[in-house]
Amino acid sequence: MKELKVLVIDDCAPMLGMMVSILDRFGFTSIVTARDGEEAFAVFQAEKPDLVITDWHMPNVDGLEFCHWIRRNKHSVNRRVPIILMTGFSERERIGKARDSGVTEVLVKPFTAKDLARRIMYVIDVPRDFIEAMEFLGPDRRRRPDDDYIGGNKRSAEPIDA
Amino acid sequence: MLDKEFHLREEDDQLYIYKLYGLTKPRKIKAEKTLRIKIGANAEISAKQIEKAQEIIDRATVDFTPFANEMIGDIENRTAYIQSLTYGREEEYEALLIPFIQLKGQAAMFGNRFVSELSQVVLSFLEKYRRLDDTSLEIVGAYCKSVRLSYEKEITTLELNNARVLYSEVQYAIKRYEDRFKG
Numbered sequence: 001m002k003e004l005k006v007l008v009i010d011d012c013a014p015m016l017g018m019m020v021s022i023l024d025r026f027g028f029t030s031i032v033t034a035r036d037g038e039e040a041f042a043v044f045q046a047e048k049p050d051l052v053i054t055d056w057h058m059p060n061v062d063g064l065e066f067c068h069w070i071r072r073n074k075h076s077v078n079r080r081v082p083i084i085l086m087t088g089f090s091e092r093e094r095i096g097k098a099r100d101s102g103v104t105e106v107l108v109k110p111f112t113a114k115d116l117a118r119r120i121m122y123v124i125d126v127p128r129d130f131i132e133a134m135e136f137l138g139p140d141r142r143r144r145p146d147d148d149y150i151g152g153n154k155r156s157a158e159p160i161d162a
Numbered sequence: 163m164l165d166k167e168f169h170l171r172e173e174d175d176q177l178y179i180y181k182l183y184g185l186t187k188p189r190k191i192k193a194e195k196t197l198r199i200k201i202g203a204n205a206e207i208s209a210k211q212i213e214k215a216q217e218i219i220d221r222a223t224v225d226f227t228p229f230a231n232e233m234i235g236d237i238e239n240r241t242a243y244i245q246s247l248t249y250g251r252e253e254e255y256e257a258l259l260i261p262f263i264q265l266k267g268q269a270a271m272f273g274n275r276f277v278s279e280l281s282q283v284v285l286s287f288l289e290k291y292r293r294l295d296d297t298s299l300e301i302v303g304a305y306c307k308s309v310r311l312s313y314e315k316e317i318t319t320l321e322l323n324n325a326r327v328l329y330s331e332v333q334y335a336i337k338r339y340e341d342r343f344k345g
Contacts, residue, residue: 001207003200014224015268025215026207050197057260080191088267088281091289109267110278113215117207124197133188140190 001027007049008033009040009066010086011058019053022113026120037061041069048077051123053107056087056098063087064101071102071137079137080130082123086111102138104128219271226272227313233261234306241299241306251294258302259288265309274318276325277309280332287336291343301335308332 006028010016016033023031032047034040038061040054052070056063067083070076085103089095098106105119128139240258244251262285270278284305291298308328311317317325 001201001205003202003205004197012229012264012268014222014226014229014272017224018218018222018271021218022215025218026211050200057263082197086267088263088265088285110270113212113219117212117215121207124201125195127193127195127197129193130191131188132191136188 002029004028004050005030005032005047007040007044007047007052007054009035009037009052009054009058009063011035011055015055022116025113026117037063037066037069040066044070045075045077049081051120052081052083054083054085056085056089064098064103067101067103067138082127082139084119084123099138099141100136102136104139222272224272226269226274230265230269230274230277230309230313233265234309236261237302238306241302244294245296245299252292255288255292255294258294259285262288274312276312276317276319276322276329279320280305280308280312280329283329283332283336287339291339297339297342301332301339304332304335 006023008016008019008023008031010019010033013035016035020031020033032043032049034043036058037054040052041061043049044052054063054066061069063085067085070081070083071079082104083102084105084107085098086107086109087094087098088109089098090108095106104123107115107119131138131140237258240254240261244254244258247254262281266278266281266285268278269275269281284301287301288298308331311328312325315324317328320326320329
């Protein structure tokens with residue numbers, strides 16, 4: 001895992017420290033950190049990480065706002081970087097909101113080392129197509145074809161391959 | 163430092179580009195296994211590495227009490243403020259939830275499953291009703307007392323008798339609220 005650079009963002013210092021230690025045990029050697037979304041902007045631009053793991057709730061700029069910025073700002077060094085969002089929320093509606101903001105994976109806290117490893121490997125091995133639309137910019141939210149679905153097309157227009 | 167342009171959060175380049183060029187169709191960019199190529203075909207996080215990482219969680223020595231006290235203080239202050247409002251209480255709802263989320267998510271990561279589980283119970287209740295009336299704020303108050311007491315008495319799991327008492331008190335209060343709501 002030493003070839004990948006990871007950016008971890010959390011305003012809770014003990015949690016940030018724990019994440020760095022866990023990633024270190026996973027074999028990541030290039031780990032950069034930030035304490036909120038605003039600081040993370042600068043680190044992201046300078047370090048160009050391969051993977052971002054961020055908390056949702058943080059002061060100043062939160063995880064969703066940071067994700068929105070990465071995906072939509074023309075200055076972003078990597079709009080399609082995989083983003084794993086950590087949150088204590090587990091309600092469906094909240095998770096849906098996170099996905100609509102363009103996060104790649106959601107990791108509900110508290111989690112185990114296995115949960116985190118699974119998310120990271122999923123991002124590595126099952127990358128999702130990236131959708132660019134006026135209202136949405138992020139990984140395709142349709143993970144698998146739903147053969148049982150018999151309703152109409154929920155998308156206003158099918159995306160064209162770029 | 164970043165230049166000023168980066169901080170214009172309301173700026174939405176994507177919308178601007180779409181409007182500028184009159185684009186209507188979304189674009190799909192095919193996924194590539196960029197990260198897998200970087201790390202090589204056989205690289206993985208091994209079971210041994212996961213086990214070692216889990217030890218960090220299981221043996222976390224960081225004292226989470228100051229952080230928990232700060233969060234509880236935040237909840238108590240917000241609750242007091244909300245109680246002083248005669249209207250517009252629901253506008254404070256999202257802000258009130260944040261410390262609950264933090265406690266639910268992080269207490270268990272630092273050895274206190276009791277606080278995580280109790281936070282989940284109250285969080286589910288608040289998310290279900292989304293009401294900040296006096297009774298629901300009393301439940302929030304009971305929760306704060308239980309969390310403070312749990313750190314004071316070093317109650318970390320639900321298996322302990324006094325933990326179950328604290329937990330049940332909050333659960334009964336929620337049950338009473340729900341019964342009244344149904345009636």
